[in-house]
Amino acid sequence: MFQPNDYDIPNADIAWCPGCGNFGIMRALKTALAQLNLSPQNVVIVSGIGQAAKMPQYVKAHMFNGLHGRSLPAAVAIKMANPELVVIAESGDGCSYGEGGNHFIHTIRKNPDITNIVHNNQIYGLTKGQASPTTMRGQITTLQIDGVYVDPFNPIAVAVALDASFVARTFSGYLDLTVEIFKQAIQHKGYALVDVFQPCVSFNKLNTYEWYKENTYILPDSYDPTDRVQAFRIATETKKFALGVIYKNPSKPVFEEQLIAYKTNKTPIAYRGLIA
Amino acid sequence: MEKKKEISVVLSGAAGQGIQTVEEILVRVIKDSDLYVFATKEYMSRIRGGNNSTTLRISCEPVHANIDRIDLLVVLNENAIDRLRWRMNDSTIVLGEEKFVRNEPNHVIIDFSKIAESFGNRIYANSVATGVLAGIMNLNVEALKKNIEEHFSTRSKEIIGANVSAALKGYEIGRSLNLKLELTRCEEVKHKRLLSGSKAVALGAVAAGCNFVSSYPMSPSTVVFTELAKMAKSHGILVEQAEDEIAAANMVIAAWYAGARGLVTTSGGGFALMCEAISLAGMIETPIVVHLGQRPGPATGLPTRTEQADLNLVLYAGHGEFPRVVYAPGSIEEAYELTARAFNVADKFQIPVFILTDQYLLDSYYLVDQLPEVSIERHIVKTNQNYRRYEITEDGISPRGIPGYGDGLVRVDSDEHDEFGHITESASVRKMMVEKRLKKFKRIVEESLTPRFFGSENYELLLVSWGSTFLIVREALRSLGNDKIAHLHFPQVYPVPPTAKRFFEKAKKIIFIEQNATGQFANLIKQTFCMDTSNRILKYDGFPYSVEQVLRAVREKLEVE
Numbered sequence: 074m075f076q077p078n079d080y081d082i083p084n085a086d087i088a089w090c091p092g093c094g095n096f097g098i099m100r101a102l103k104t105a106l107a108q109l110n111l112s113p114q115n116v117v118i119v120s121g122i123g124q125a126a127k128m129p130q131y132v133k134a135h136m137f138n139g140l141h142g143r144s145l146p147a148a149v150a151i152k153m154a155n156p157e158l159v160v161i162a163e164s165g166d167g168c169s170y171g172e173g174g175n176h177f178i179h180t181i182r183k184n185p186d187i188t189n190i191v192h193n194n195q196i197y198g199l200t201k202g203q204a205s206p207t208t209m210r211g212q213i214t215t216l217q218i219d220g221v222y223v224d225p226f227n228p229i230a231v232a233v234a235l236d237a238s239f240v241a242r243t244f245s246g247y248l249d250l251t252v253e254i255f256k257q258a259i260q261h262k263g264y265a266l267v268d269v270f271q272p273c274v275s276f277n278k279l280n281t282y283e284w285y286k287e288n289t290y291i292l293p294d295s296y297d298p299t300d301r302v303q304a305f306r307i308a309t310e311t312k313k314f315a316l317g318v319i320y321k322n323p324s325k326p327v328f329e330e331q332l333i334a335y336k337t338n339k340t341p342i343a344y345r346g347l348i349a
Numbered sequence: 350m351e352k353k354k355e356i357s358v359v360l361s362g363a364a365g366q367g368i369q370t371v372e373e374i375l376v377r378v379i380k381d382s383d384l385y386v387f388a389t390k391e392y393m394s395r396i397r398g399g400n401n402s403t404t405l406r407i408s409c410e411p412v413h414a415n416i417d418r419i420d421l422l423v424v425l426n427e428n429a430i431d432r433l434r435w436r437m438n439d440s441t442i443v444l445g446e447e448k449f450v451r452n453e454p455n456h457v458i459i460d461f462s463k464i465a466e467s468f469g470n471r472i473y474a475n476s477v478a479t480g481v482l483a484g485i486m487n488l489n490v491e492a493l494k495k496n497i498e499e500h501f502s503t504r505s506k507e508i509i510g511a512n513v514s515a516a517l518k519g520y521e522i523g524r525s526l527n528l529k530l531e532l533t534r535c536e537e538v539k540h541k542r543l544l545s546g547s548k549a550v551a552l553g554a555v556a557a558g559c560n561f562v563s564s565y566p567m568s569p570s571t572v573v574f575t576e577l578a579k580m581a582k583s584h585g586i587l588v589e590q591a592e593d594e595i596a597a598a599n600m601v602i603a604a605w606y607a608g609a610r611g612l613v614t615t616s617g618g619g620f621a622l623m624c625e626a627i628s629l630a631g632m633i634e635t636p637i638v639v640h641l642g643q644r645p646g647p648a649t650g651l652p653t654r655t656e657q658a659d660l661n662l663v664l665y666a667g668h669g670e671f672p673r674v675v676y677a678p679g680s681i682e683e684a685y686e687l688t689a690r691a692f693n694v695a696d697k698f699q700i701p702v703f704i705l706t707d708q709y710l711l712d713s714y715y716l717v718d719q720l721p722e723v724s725i726e727r728h729i730v731k732t733n734q735n736y737r738r739y740e741i742t743e744d745g746i747s748p749r750g751i752p753g754y755g756d757g758l759v760r761v762d763s764d765e766h767d768e769f770g771h772i773t774e775s776a777s778v779r780k781m782m783v784e785k786r787l788k789k790f791k792r793i794v795e796e797s798l799t800p801r802f803f804g805s806e807n808y809e810l811l812l813v814s815w816g817s818t819f820l821i822v823r824e825a826l827r828s829l830g831n832d833k834i835a836h837l838h839f840p841q842v843y844p845v846p847p848t849a850k851r852f853f854e855k856a857k858k859i860i861f862i863e864q865n866a867t868g869q870f871a872n873l874i875k876q877t878f879c880m881d882t883s884n885r886i887l888k889y890d891g892f893p894y895s896v897e898q899v900l901r902a903v904r905e906k907l908e909v910e
């Protein structure tokens with residue numbers, strides 16, 4: 074069995090601020106990979122650019138640290154070329170929902186078997202505190218000096234509206250919940266979105282650890298994630314934000330399984346001609 | 350009967366009137382009648398109306414280039430003659446319905462629709478026209494039947510039958526006109542195949558093991574995409590229409606990272622969106638092959654027309670400094686060979702490689718010989734536990750592993766990185782990595798393609814072409830038959846092959862011919878060899894050069910002397 078520290082990169086110079094929510098997400102990810110007993114040689118972590126996007130720098134696995142906003146197209150292509158790999162696309166909210174917004178929409182439509190972890194700190198961290206697509210109305214930032222005056226993007230509602238096959242939200246302060254959701258997301262056959270509330274202690278003085286604790290609740294065991302109408306209602310709540318698996322559609326066809334090139338020959342394209 | 354050497358037939362009508370169908374069937378009938386054919390088309394960016402035309406050169410000798418001259422003009426709508434008047438001469442025969450052609454001195458009235466109606470439907474007019482042309486040129490009637498049947502093979506028996514009957518009626522009419530447009534047959538044509546520029550690019554890619562294509566439709570590059578899609582099953586190709594060009598290029602790079610051999614096919618406007626991804630490929634040293642079918646810009650420009658104005662774009666695309674290679678096929682054969690080569694070179698040096706074509710080359714076709722076999726050179730290593738993706742080596746090329754093949758981890762990073770692929774801000778590592786990436790340039794230059802020289806060794810004037818003007822210039826200079834004038838064609842435009850220098854040094858005078866307004870290649874040569882390249886023939890109206898136009902331009906240049 075793998076242990077979480079089997080995924081450590083020795084002597085990694087971690088560029089996150091002390092106390093940042095990213096540490097909780099990293100711990101949860103390594104724990105989930107270990108509990109699923111996935112060897113580093115079998116996992117590819119794809120990311121964009123940002124503080125969150127540095128995650129694969131610190132996790133022992135294959136790494137494709139590409140361009141800002143472009144983690145999803147890269148992740149989809151890697152899964153297409155080699156469906157045997159476990160592919161995780163991981164980035165911040167700006168990267169995933171702003172710069173990469175079009176890819177977010179269309180990757181959901183495709184439904185490839187990848188896991189999309191979004192570190193949602195509701196701010197731009199690496200570029201020092203501008204509003205992100207999920208920053209709340211009225212919040213004052215270094216650039217929005219009079220407060221944000223547009224509505225925040227609601228990734229959960231968009232994902233449910235697009236009938237994403239797995240939609241979850243968690244909070245990096247809750248390790249066990251996050252590990253459990255990561256495990257489910259990785260095991261889910263199809264596209265899995267996990268939006269993770271992540272306090273940015275340096276630039277977001279509004280959405281703090283305390284704030285997230287007060288403004289979220291965990292969905293009860295009795296909650297049925299396959300009820301899309303109910304999921305949409307939960308997704309659009311603004312008083313308190315639900316944590317847990319909000320929506321699931323297990324019957325959607327998986328993208329790469331429908332590709333013509335795999336209809337008669339299941340060998341990954343990547344290996345054809347290489348391994349006899 | 351008097352036999353001609355070559356006939357030039359132009360079909361002209363509105364979009365949606367089916368000239369394309371006539372063209373598609375007729376070229377096959379011509380080939381099956383043991384004659385050479387070259388076809389090229391020009392069309393408006395619309396689905397109905399306007400006026401489009403196709404030029405067919407039919408000959409008993411190989412034909413490869415665009416000409417202006419029209420021997421026989423088939424007119425299907427009212428503005429056809431006005432648009433093509435400048436290409437007509439005293440002996441041009443105009444054929445069509447009375448209302449379109451009656452004012453022309455050499456006209457033949459044929460009411461295609463009326464004849465078609467006698468077989469039950471006006472829509473068989475295309476088949477009548479095909480038959481008339483086949484009859485005029487005394488083409489093989491069995492070939493006519495066979496190709497009509499094949500073209501309509503997915504339709505009902507009645508429809509196939511009606512089209513065949515309509516074509517045979519047309520054939521009979523064509524024969525009876527006695528226009529004396531007949532050619533000597535050529536047995537060797539049996540061993541050749543019809544190929545378009547688009548299909549040649551697609552076949553070149555497949556021959557070199559392309560198994561991944563992701564793109565976003567944009568004229569004139571889309572046909573390459575659809576041709577590859579048709580081969581997805583037979584050749585195991587992953588085909589994805591991405592949500593935009595940004596996704597397409599990032600996908601292809603990531604596909605190479607994962608072990609596939611990927612292509613994007615696009616045009617200038619689409620490629621503009623891919624520039625950041627090209628820079629990513631440069632940084633993570635992952636191959637990418639880009640086919641860029643040029644059309645006139647800036648912006649949307651002339652969507653269905655031709656130009657060679659995106660050389661600067663691909664030369665400088667992507668921020669930062671990293672090596673690349675740019676090919677510019679001048680013929681359909683080169684489109685095949687250079688596309689195939691692009692995959693092997695991209696794989697070997699782990700760089701972006703470009704194939705620059707244009708609407709003219711992609712939409713033209715002629716008969717080619719058997720295509721050469723291509724070796725699929727894959728430079729992938731099985732990794733071990735200590736694998737370092739960016740291991741420093743003598744020539745700058747680090748062995749490339751892929752995830753899941755071996756025990757190592759393949760870690761690539763668009764940030765500056767160390768040998769393991771880990772983000773770094775160390776000045777010394779930065780310097781070493783920049784040098785490592787640029788070091789590859791040496792071998793890339795060593796393996797560059799020498800330009801192709803045509804002419805006698807005692808030339809004084811050198812005419813320089815790159816890309817699709819090649820065969821037009823070639824024919825023009827051949828017909829000029831002046832051994833003081835030679836021709837130098839560049840299939841590889843970047844890096845400029847150092848071997849080019851001696852050809853320039855020998856010439857008393859050098860003229861560059863390009864299909865753009867600023868002479869982008871001449872500028873590149875000037876920059877490379879610090880020589881005078883100010884003598885230029887340039888065209889930028891969106892229409893391809895013709896043999897006649899090149900001849901005229903060269904003569905004008907000679908008179909200036």
Ligand SMILES: Cc1ncc(C[n+]2csc(CCOP(=O)(O)OP(=O)(O)O)c2C)c(N)n1
Nearest residue numbers: 122123124125141165166167168197198199
């Ligand atoms: C094309 C491009 N535009 C802008 C940037 C600069 N940039 C880097 S990260 C970032 C935003 C980061 O915010 P987010 O994605 O939320 O991640 P965080 O740093 O908060 O984890 C921006 C704008 C870039 N690298 N590339």
Ligand code: SF4
Nearest residue numbers: 090093124198273274
């Ligand atoms: S800037 Fe914010 S998100 Fe980035 S590491 Fe620091 S605390 Fe975390």
